[in-house]
Amino acid sequence: MTIHEHLSEYAGLRVATFGPEDKPPADAFTSPSSYAWAVRTEFDEEPFEEVWARFREQVDTSAITALIIGFWGAPYGDSDTDVGALLAEAAPSFPALRSLFIGDIIMEESEISWIQPGDVTPVLKAFPGLERFEVRGSEEVVLEPVEHHGLRTLRFESGGLPAGVARSVGASDLPNLEHLDLWLGTGDYGGDTSPDDLAALLSGERLPALRHLGLQDSEIEDQVAAAVAGAAVVAQLETLALGMGVLTDVGAESLLSGQPLTHLKRLDLSHHFLSDAMMERVRTSLDGVEVDLDDQNTPSNGEWFFVEISE
Known part of the structure; x- marks a missing residue:
């Protein structure tokens, strides 16, 4: 798309x-x-x-x-x-x-x-009074660690997010940030963010007010899901988005085997590669959570997995 x-x-x-x-x-x-x-x-x-x-x-x-x-x-x-x-x-x-x-x-x-x-x-x-900041772009986007007390929403839409952006978000002091979305993208378009680059933000230490986390559109969504499954920040979240990418049964199994997610109001996994059986397991295991499993995909030619937005 x-x-x-x-x-x-x-x-x-x-x-x-x-x-x-x-x-x-x-x-x-x-x-x-x-x-x-x-x-x-x-x-x-x-x-x-x-x-x-x-x-x-x-x-x-x-x-x-x-x-x-x-x-x-x-x-x-x-x-x-x-x-x-x-x-x-x-x-x-x-x-x-x-x-x-x-x-x-x-x-x-x-x-x-x-x-x-x-x-x-x-x-x-x-702009210290800025409350909502959103950026669309890929390889050439740069963010250094900052201290910002005004931000409530921070979003990066990218077909390939540089790892430095993810690391800088984790190293920034954003005490009032409530909503964070990172479209990680693919390596073909500069997306070199790894789970290690997400470690600081997943700890939640500098994000005490965070209630929504989106780590989406990733070709390594299974690895991201495994990192999220044990992340301290999840306990404080109300909504979690891990869709738009290459999430398979392997990543979904990590989520279901990790820390409880039943406190969430919503889990967005839309655009995924889960089997019918795993989709049913997710729904059953997270009864009471609004789970978005729209846009089920199968690999093109049986072997090519694709993120929702890349080019």
């Missing part, structure tokens, strides 16, 4: 798009806090930096609470846009910003594996 649609709603707000050809609703200019603003350019159109400058000139950014950064140029072209630096420099103009999504880019604009957000650490440092 690939991503074909831009966000139409974000952080509970309708999206108003600002771009070379886009005309936001008139009331968006008079009441900018009523919309989540998406700023993007198009292929072979106005450079993103110029669109960004016009946006800041024409819109009262001091009232904006939710911001989306869309297509900023093809990585194989002339674009050398440093999105993190642009946002960090503009931080004083966005005092009310609470939700930020970098990389609302669909397949027709760029494959997820081609999206290069760069170093997003300066963004978190520049």
Whole structure:
């Protein structure tokens, strides 16, 4: 599966798009806090930096609470846009910003594996009041360990997440983080995260408020499931997501043989490779837990397993 649609709603707000050809609703200019603003350019159109400058000139950014950064140029072209630096420099103009999504880019604009957000650490440092931070992109995404007391939600959507990002999340001080999603992806697209790289975050030591954990879209989902089965952080969770990847009966057996999961409200294993018998075992063993076992798959040609989103 690939991503074909831009966000139409974000952080509970309708999206108003600002771009070379886009005309936001008139009331968006008079009441900018009523919309989540998406700023993007198009292929072979106005450079993103110029669109960004016009946006800041024409819109009262001091009232904006939710911001989306869309297509900023093809990585194989002339674009050398440093999105993190642009946002960090503009931080004083966005005092009310609470939700930020970098990389609302669909397949027709760029494959997820081609999206290069760069170093997003300066963004978190520049926006201490940010509560929701989401990034889409693969090999070129960078995060260094940070201390951030505002974040409630942190998500990385990737067809191949670098191990350094997972290690940095585990090494960061995020005392109020409640929701964490990492799409780990495949080695073919830079996803080199191993269970060892997840050890610090799975300990939960720096994530006392965490209630949802998603470690998804992984070609080593069985190994991830085995690590989660004995992870201390699981006891504090309400929801756990291990879907979108190559979860087989081996990984499901690890989950069922590990620590109890009956305290969970929801377990999301959608897009998996479980047998019918194992699906029934999971349902029976976790009676009272909402278990999502949608999208059962079989290996292509009997031997090729695949994650949900990679390219």
